[in-house]
Amino acid sequence: MNYKSLPDELLLLYLRTGDENAFREIYLRYWKKLFSIARHKIQALDAVEELVQDIFLRLWERRESLQIDQLDAYLFTAVRYACINHIKSTLVKEKHADYAYVHYNDASYATDEQLDLDELMDAVEQQLNDLPEKTRQIFRLNRLEYQSVKEISTSLKVPERTVEYHISQAIKSLRVYLRDYLLTGLLTMLFMDI
């Protein structure tokens, strides 16, 4: 049978029955996309490889118990969690520094810190509210559901140029607030803390 022509839902059903060919087709269909997403988020190539492998392994190991409605949505969420988890773990590595840092400062520091975070989140929230609904929607489709400009243009029936404009608007307005927390920002922050 030609697995290439099967829709995702059928591949999932075959996968549940332990069909390795269906699993391989899922891999072939999605590995590149997951790899490219992770590569855009994480610097270390070996970490990206491991993370992509783990996503597929987990899919295989839990094939009988997983309740997946939509395969692509499941995999995109999985790669988001895996990337965030990886970034989180690079922060954990500096645990000692954290410990020293917290004890070096006085007790009121925790409150200030909390305030900072809340303020930042409020600012981002405000910014999001100020953006037109369409801009938020397109940003989400592009950056969290990984739809290409072309796909969004077709599904929302707007020109590609317009889609690109919305994405760049969202990035521009959010970057102002989040600049310090994007990867390069995170790294400088690490050095500052030590």
Place this chain on the structure above:
Amino acid sequence: MSRKTFRQLLEKYLRGECTPQEKRFVEHWYGLLETETGESGEELDMDELEGRLWNQIQKKMDTSEDPEQGRIVPLQRVRYRWLGLAASLLLIGGWFYLSQPIRNLLPGQAPSTNEQTGWIDRSNTSSRSVEIRMEDGSVVQLSAKSSLRFPKHFAADKRTVYLTGDAFFSIQKMPSRPFYVHTGEVVTKVLGTSFFVRTEAESGKVRVEVVTGRVTVYKQESEKQTSANGVFLTPNQAATFFADEQHFVTGLVDTPKVIQPTGTEKKPGSLVFDDAPLTDVLARLEQAYGIDIELENDQQKSCPLTANLTDQPLYTQLDIICAALKSTYKIQGTTILISGKSCTE
């Protein structure tokens, strides 16, 4: 905000404990996240990578397989054992005339012949099923912790055995000498066929599942069979007798099997479909399993279906069909009913 606060926020997100606002924040931060290498990094050999990653995944699949199965088996042990049994016994039923293997006494079998009455009692105290071959050539697979009582020589007009527990029967066809299995209050009457009888000791439930041929099951009443309180079963159908309510409930077996074609009749059709109308697909399945499959919505009849249903159990085949047609199915008695919307919209 320090690295620590940020890390805690990410941890919260991964645990799914974020407030909607925090969630939005993390996801937008993630959405903006972009490495420079991702954009303009060195060119990778994607074909090499595809093969290498897949090899590594496969390697880990193999090594993790055993402990994984070890975890699953205890949960579903009963069912799997049953499936294994059903599969192997089906084979015996189908190939009975072709192969006549030599049967030895298996360990755990405790034969004892009562010469005065001419009855043989066999209890299977082992943990595996034991094969018993009777005078007429019929074969019984006696399950663990079950026993069978059968005569050394069957009567001229009928064959009668008594079962306690579970067994699979593959009965030689003798129209003039029907075969009777007595299980508690339940009598199963057959001419020539293969079927399971299972007893649930605590509830007094008796279940009969037919693999080939036709079977009549009825409640024993002063040695007189009346058709009113019995049920007639064909392959892949099952009847359960509830001792408390004193009645039979008919349904389908847990794992319907493809019926072995008898003699030189037509071979079972292919189960690979390419744009075939749904009615053709269902007709093929009905023929394969001898089970009625009905459509609630007649408009679905011509819905095209492309699928490979080979070597899948019936319920998986139905899952596949229903997924493709966005429909659902349910079992009503001995019939399978598919419900869904027309596909011609």
